[in-house]
Amino acid sequence: MNNAAPITCSTCGRTLRPDAPEQLCPACLMTGAMEVDDLPATEIRPVEVEAEGLLVAVDDGEGDPAAAAPHEFGGYCLIKVLGKGGMGVVYEAEQIATGRRVALKMLGTQLDSPEVRARFLREGRLAAGVSHPNSVYVFGTEEIEGLPVITMEIVGGGTLQDKLDRVGQLPIVEAVDAMLDVIEGLEAALSKDVLHRDIKPSNCFIGPDGRVKVGDFGLSVSTISSVETFATATGVALGTPAFASPEQLRGNELDHRSDIYSIGSTLYTLLSGSQPFGGNNAVHIVAAVLDEVPKPLDQLRDDVPPELSAVVAKCLAKKPESRFGDYTSLRKVLLPFSSRRPEPEPAPLSRRALAGMIDLSIAWTLPRTLLAASVGALEFSELIASPWYWPFVVASCVWFVAYFGATEGFINQSLGKRLLGLRVTTKSGRQIGIKRAVARSLLSLLAVQTLLVMQALFVFDLVGFGLPGWLYGVIYLSIGLTLLLLPMVTMRRRNAMATVWDKLTQTRVVMPAVDAVRLKVWDRLPACLEQELSDRMEAYPTEIGPYRLTRIVRDPDWIEAIDPALQRIVWLKRRTEPLEPCRREVARPGRLRWLQSVCKQDEVWDAFETKPGVPAAQIVSNSNVTWEASGHWLYDLSLELASASDDRTLPQELSLDHVWITQQGHAVLLDDAYPQGSETTNNVVDLVEDPTEQGALTSSTTKLTQNFLSNVAATTRPHTIPLRARALLVNLRLGKFDRLSFLAGNLRSLLTKPARIDRGSRATALLTVPLLLIATAWITGQANEQSYRAASARWSAAYPGLPPLSTVLLFRHPLQERIGEQTLRIHLAGHYSEFLDDLQFRDDRTDIVATLGDPAMQDFLRRTLKRPPKFSVAELKRADRRVADGLQIIFATWKRSRTLEMLGLALFVLAFTGTVQLAAIMLSGRTVGQAVFGYAVVDDAGAPVGRLRMIARWLVTWIPIAIVLWLTQINPWAYLALVPWLAAAIFAIRSPERGLPEQLTGTWLVPR
Structure with missing residues (x-):
């Protein structure tokens, strides 16, 4: 029997479960978290939390070694407090050795315990795994004066909450642009299996260029790990209540749709100036999030379009399955309201x-x-x-x-x-x-x-x-x-x-502009490579600073290592001269970030981040590169070279070995040639003729960088390059761009156009016109048959015992051949003379005459009734009998021929299509499909083919149809010869860039 006293909440006295975290009830725990995280730094109040049974307080910094800034702390000079929260204090600091400004997040002295320290370091590890322009970058972790600290990129523009407090509601375009940045950052985090769980305006930081970065991964969790999570392990909901999803507040299992909810809540706040749910305390807010529906945005603000209001409402749906299923879908619906919507092309006539x-x-x-x-x-x-x-x-x-x-x-x-x-x-x-x-x-x-x-x-x-x-x-x-x-x-x-x-x-x-999809090197870091790195750690226990060495990249001055605390792979480069300050400050996706300098036996090593990937030279040597990949590489490199020209950080030389392709397909410019990219380094472009010009982009080096980019473009298979890109590559080879930013703009435009012929567009080009004609003919045939049945029923009801007049007139020609024209005329004149006036197209004509349809049928009947033959009653009866017998024989034969008629119709449509295509080739050198669907036929060198090659391709495609058309006149079984032709058409759809006609004529299909 358990006589232990019940556990109660240290704040309100409520009885708790034995496994309750922090000895606080959920309401008090949530209230404390909200009071700490949502107040500005100047208004932080002491908040009591209990860790390991010890009640402590987080205050304005009293007791911290850096309470009074500026203050030297380890290797940093703390300048000012940027913010405070439940985990500690964030300072703006300057690294004394390098002069680099960083954000230094320090665990509060009063909170230092093994559990809280583990959570603090886990935050750094998860955030360090996300290297993206829209995520605050983590340089590293270290321990100073017994306290763990995380050094991060400093984002000097404040937060979205700061801006909201300063200017109020944001313009629609600005707010949506900010959320698109947040989506990019969260998508990058999700690719590393990280959920943020605490997206709100105060955790979205504005960079110098106006772009928004996601920060504060304090509540983040890994989606694939069961490591300590402070929330998921115990079922307690953490986060800011007004921005947390209902399932997060219930402590349920979370996925990325919880962060999508927080995006909607944040966007709602930016546009309306207030949170979607309010209340006097955390309990009221939680209840509102769980039970209430926020007022639609378009009712709070007149200029918010109903479509945008609906997007936000869908993000804020109570059930995860009712929200957007992924970030791509959300981005797609937000783009029309942003400044980043790619301009679509007008539809060709x-x-x-x-x-x-x-x-x-x-x-x-x-x-x-x-x-x-x-x-x-x-x-x-x-x-x-x-x-x-x-x-x-x-x-x-x-x-x-x-x-x-x-x-x-x-x-x-x-x-x-x-x-x-x-x-x-x-x-x-x-x-x-x-x-x-x-x-x-x-x-x-x-x-x-x-x-x-x-x-x-x-x-x-x-x-x-x-x-x-x-x-x-x-x-x-x-x-x-x-x-x-x-x-x-x-x-x-x-x-x-x-x-x-x-x-x-x-x-x-x-x-519409197409989505620029990059070709990934691999979907995930191969498990064998992860195991190989783990084995190397044991094989090379030598350490340089905080890094454990894993392998030699280039002996003796380039080493791969791992940061055990952050589980991040880095490159260590030994240098005889200090790295230029401007290079240390580079924080662009097209370059590796410098992390820090470390010393080992009087040697100075610079630590750079590295990204999972392979050298471009290795990709080129192992497989053929298509425009779908190289177009993105050229864009990435041109952007980086243009930026490097502004801050004088160009490498001394450029070659394909200076290009690193990341796991996601991004091109990164390396400072030094990667030694394992290829056996020899070819086409090296030396940018430094005058040492005083190192890193600067002069007029001569502008052409040299274009020469380098042209060398990268030359690795592309020519027959995969769209026609619209060929002129740009020619100008690039000739060095005609005055600025690399002009080149980047042209490439950006090209990336919004199709990079290749896909199966859908190929099927549409092949099948649309023939299927349209065949479907129209088939529907018309079915309608005619239905019309025939309806008309027959009406005439049979009007004239019982006689063959329907509509049927007699429809089969008049075979009837005349079988029974003679005179017999048919006697039958018509003997029964239908009363319709002579109705056949004059008067407005009061009998309705049943309309069922005769074909003017030729009506004209034949009209001529017969105007000059009727002379006949007796016996002759009329005999004519009626012969008409009925003749129709019975004719109708049986007609039914058997219906299938062949439909096949013949389809064959005729195909032959007609082929004839039109040949005429178009003779007149313009290209088919109608090329003109309408925007593709071109090129040779192995990527050049458009001439008329002779187009005619050869036409012959391969359409001669089988002509042969079948001729053979069907001899034997109906010849229709079976269409089966191989249809199989070739299916193959062309499965291999859209090169079907059988293209393979036989040495041609390829590319977008225009």
Whole structure:
């Protein structure tokens, strides 16, 4: 029996569970955390927490060795207090030996215990694993005067909370830009399996360039480790209540969606000036987060678009599965509200026209065809005088508006635009919404409906003034072309090719910029390499400063080592001369960060961070490099070289061995050639002719750096380079860029365009036109069959015992061959003479005549009834019998031939497509598909091929179709020869850059 006294909360006296942490109840623990973390440094109040059963206080610094700043502390001069929190104090400090300014985070003396110290060091280790421009960088950890400290990058612009306190609500673009930076930092942390768990404005730091960095990983945890976590091990929720997710406040298991919640809460605060949930204390705030819904942002601030308000609301969803599933999805929906939205290209007219054909088929032709067929009419125009006409017109118009309104209003793409890679947006790049989408559809409907009005006027002879029929056709065609071309009169490149209705609705049809996806060297650091590093640690126990050596990179002055405290791999380089101060301050992603200098036996070693990766020369030697990879390398290197020219930190020489490719596919410029990159170092560009100019970018070295970048570009397989990039690479080779920043801007633009032909775009280019034609023909055939059945039913009901008139007229030609024209004329004249007046297209004609559809059928009947043959009753009966027998035989044969007819139709469509492609090659040197879908055919050297090679490629593609078309005239089984052709088409989709025709003709497909 356990007689131990119950454990109570040291603050409120509430009875606790035996495993309660810190001997505080969750409410008091949360209240204490909030009071410490959310107050500015000048207002920190003492907060009691209990560690290891000892009640201690965190105060304004009394008792700390550096309570009065400035003060020398170890190798640092503490300048001022930057902030305070539950874990200790952060100082701005200057490293005495180097003069570098850092942020020094020191564990409070009153909190120093094994558990708290372990958590403090874990914070440093997790943060040190995240090396990203949008994450505060950790240089290292050390112990000074018995206290653990973490040295970090100092971010001099304050925090988002500071800015919010100073200026109030942030402009929408600025707030969204800040959150995009935070997303980048958190995504980098997640790639290292780290969750932040405490995102809020006071933990988002503003750098000198205005970019925001994620800091304070004090509550972070690893997603793959069960190390001590201070929260997860005990089930207690830590974090700032107003910004913590509901599952975090409940102490449940967390994933990245918890940080997405905090992003939404932070963005809400930046835009509204207040937290989404308020309360008098932590308990009230926690209850509000769990149970209440924040007021929508667009109701608090008039200029917040409803779409942005909806994005924030989705981030703040109570259930994790209701939020955005990943950072990529969140970034995508926030970009339209930021200053970083890549400018889309105006939709090419050819692609827009093809998308329009597809959409009109779905929104206009298809429903009208099906509606006409439902009552037995072959053509919708045949219903003009019937009672079905106006109900069907209304129904088809409603479908037209609903189709475009729903697809473009909700997802910004109709089906045709989706297939062609187009999108409808506002002028600012945002979703157009239902109102604009409906307005666009009504304008289009007005143009199409005008043609129907003209058709009706001509049919009823209400216009024309006795003009001949051919002139009616000319007028009708002219009006149709005018309505088709009229919207295009406003299209100019300077207005993004906006049509009339684009201008009227303030919308644009564009080709969205593609996401620049880098090719990773590997998804994760291979486990075998991790084990190898662990083995090396035991094999080389020698230490230099805080680092344990692992291997020799270049004997005797380049060593790889590991920081045991941070579990971070570093490079140690021995130098005879001190590193330039400007190089020590470099903090760009395109260069390795200098961490510190350490001494070993009178030798000075500089410690640099290193990133998991491989030398570029190793990639080039082991595999062929594509533009998809090298384009990003050139961009990274041009940015770094441009920045290095400004702060005079250029290396003395450049070569491919000076390029390091990280695990994520980023290119990093090394100060020295990596010795294991290749056996020999070729194409070395020496930048230092005058020692006084070291690190500076003079006019001559501008061309030399372009020469180096051209050497990097030369490693790319030529047939993978898009045509639009070839001109840039030629100018790069000739050194024509006045500034490297100009080159970087050009490369940035190129990276927003497709880098390769993918399977989706290849399938679209191959299949869209043939499938559209085949589908249209098939739907029309099905509609005709439905029309035939409906018409037959109506005629059978009107004339029982007789073959349906619609069927007789449909098969009149084979009937005439089988029973003779005279017999057929007797049958028609003997039963249908009453319809002679109705066949004159009067507005009061009988509705059933509309089911006869084809004008040729009606004309044959009209001529027969105008001059009927003479016949007796017996002759009429005999004619009826022969017509019925003949139809039975003909209909049985017709059913058997339907499958072959559909195959023949598909073959004809393919042959027609091939003929059009050949004509386009002869006229312009490229196919229609190349022009519409934006790809080119190049040779092994990457140059566009000429007409002869294009014709050879056409022959390989289309001659099989011609052969099958000829063979089917001899034997229907020849259709089976299409199977290998279809297999080749499937192979072309699976290998989009080089299908069978390209392999046989030595060509490749690349984006234009």
